[in-house]
Amino acid sequence: MELVTPNLGLVVWTTISFAILLFLLGKFAWKPILGALNDRERFIEDSLSKAEAAKEEMSRLTSENESLLKQARAERDQILTEARKVKEQMIADAKELAHKEGARMIELARVEINNQKSIAMADVKNQVATLSLEIAEKVLRKQFEDQQKQDDLVSQLLKEVKL
């Protein structure tokens, strides 16, 4: 029976001691420890959410970069296409111009040649005419050295003239 009869002295000492222990530990141990634990947990949670946000930001940036890259690539392609077009245009233009120029020059040359040719021809004609006249003169001179022949011709010519 003594075992289950609480001893008054021990009850009093336990009450006092436990109250002191509760006060001391509560004030100097549990409060700072639980505070530190809470702080750390909040810090870890914060860090995790920050990391999550950073990850999202990262993926956003990456996708942005990608779209920028795509855009840049498209722009480059466009520029290249345009440049090619311009180049072709220029080549075509140049060709055409050269063609035209060539044609013009050929035309000019032809005209010149024609001119020269006609000049030359005229010259030749003149010379031919002069030569023929000279030859004719010389032939006639030779022909008409005797009088008889002259009279014959006159008479023949006279016969031919029909009035």
Place this chain on the structure above:
Amino acid sequence: MNNSSILNSKIFKPLLISALFLLLCVKSTLSFSQEKAAEASEKPFDPKEVVFEHIGDSHSLHVLGETVIPLPIILYTDKGLEIFSSERLGLHHEEGHEPVVYKGEHYSYKLEGNKVLAVNEAGEVDKDAKVYDFSITRNVASMWMGMIILLIVFSSITSSYKKRAGKAPKGLQALLEPVIIFVRDDVAIPNIGVKYVKYMPLLLTIFFFILINNLLGLVPFFPGGFNLTGNIAVTLVLSVIVLIVINFSGNKYYWKHIFTPDIPLWLYPIMVPVEIIGIISKPFALMIRLFANITAGHIIVLSLISLIFIFKTAWMATVSVPFVVFMDCIELLVAFLQAFIFTMLTSLFIGMAVEEHHH
């Protein structure tokens, strides 16, 4: 293979632990044998006396072998306060010997069992004298040792929390942090809910107070070997504190549930007394559970050791010691389990008292 690899090997640690256990048990056996060596030849060994000497309280602190520290006796009598050393009443109170009578300022005293009684001139117990014993007994001393250990441990942990703010725990801090978090996340929060913060200091103090004293009780020599948490006075105080806390934190739903429950009126004469008994019976169960568990464990261990002296042969140790080792392992589990259950049920009862009902 060098020494460090032996120390680190996985088999070595359990071996070391069991060897330590064995050593502890053998040591307690030795101290018993020294104590009882002289007595054994005179009269038959009485295990009941040995067991109850340990389970109960004492006015002296047994350290090891024959070394005994006397403790102060503080008496509050109807004539005034008396303080003297327990040495004056004789440290080795044995049956058959005439108890030493000490003449104090107001009365003369003698020791009967653990009780200090006032005696008259003839050496008979004075029935008229009112003597209240507030001595620093073995249990009070052991409680203070436990408290000092707790204060040292937790002040060092607190300082490491301040020093290593925001960093990972280390050393003792890392050892006890999971326990603190366990009490918070698995005991307080699921049972009490959002209002748990207010009760954390109480729950943690109860948990570690019971735990350290349970563990000290398992150490068979100084500074352990007491039966503090197996003492009804200690568990009574703890459960009364719990009783007060529960009823002071009870909200209107808690009181409404006790005095005007939602039942037909004719059931009130039955239900209201039952609920009122329930207020007391919940902490009462806590008190008995802790007391009975720890006391029973100590009784079993001591009985097993006593077998050696009952059979008067050292060979009995080959049977007793393995059983004691086994029991000590179970007691180690029980030490944690009872601290956990007491805290768990306390928070459960607080949770029931602060619960908001939405009918």
